[in-house]
Ligand SMILES: [Ca+2]
Ligand SMILES: [Ca+2]
């Protein structure tokens with residue numbers, strides 16, 4: 001494993017800080033009762049809900065037509081507001097990009113699709129695959145659908161979930177591109193709570209407002225870049241991270257979670273193909289120094305790189321429920 005990077009922050013209470021970090025991770029592991037996984041490229045498009053403790057399959061479904069083998073990306077979120085997270089399944093390349101929502105049914109090993117939530121995030125003409133994330137962007141208690149083009153310009157679209165017979169409008173609530181008009185490498189996407197925003201302004205960088213912001217990672221073909229967007233009004237770039245080394249042009253994937261000792265989500269960035277499985281964590285609090293990561297891991301350092309690249313291409317997609325993860329935030333002492 002690489003040497004631990006220098007931490008630029010002043011550590012006034014090292015014992016307390018380390019204790020809180022460990023406690024936070026433990027709570028997440030215990031409270032997240034289930035994990036969703038999606039089939040990789042080359043397999044039938046199965047989505048499964050696993051018991052987070054035992055790994056046992058609790059329920060599954062064929063997310064798309066059985067002959068589709070372009071892979072399924074997954075996210076979890078409570079789109080219907082019943083406080084139980086659903087599973088969002090997003091199609092990989094090879095069919096019109098679509099996101100479908102599945103629900104666990106009591107006493108059944110079959111996931112039920114909530115067909116009213118079917119969403120074509122980029123219309124009917126785009127078939128390059130879609131990434132998916134889920135989080136409440138408008139604080140109505142229903143987590144909303146966030147999509148990013150896996151190929152092409154990496155357009156990000158956000159669809160609100162509302163309490164109606166047709167819960168997802170055909171028109172996107174917000175739509176933007178993060179890496180310029182000529183960029184053609186696709187994008188990855190996540191949601192993160194980065195503070196309080198209103199009408200396109202940062203109101204408070206340390207207090208969450210229960211409205212997530214959008215994090216976008218660059219695809220292959222440009223120096224690795226991560227941007228965060230406030231979408232309270234016209235989407236606005238509020239943070240840019242240039243992770244890894246500038247030589248890393250294989251794309252990055254992004255995630256978020258509470259890592260350091262504040263209430264603002266931190267940004268997790270993993271290198272794509274050729275990146276050696278490097279994962280870095282950056283402080284999400286706006287105004288903090290994001291030039292250096294809080295932590296850096298070589299997640300697959302013990303594997304030979306040919307094996308790693310092969311497994312990356314065929315890897316499954318995996319997600320845990322953000323709503324459950326977030327609930328630990330309120331139970332962690334400040
Ligand atoms: Ca739900
Ligand atoms: Ca919402």
Ligand SMILES: [Ca+2]
Pocket residue numbers: 192193194195196197208209210211212213
């Ligand atoms: Ca927010």
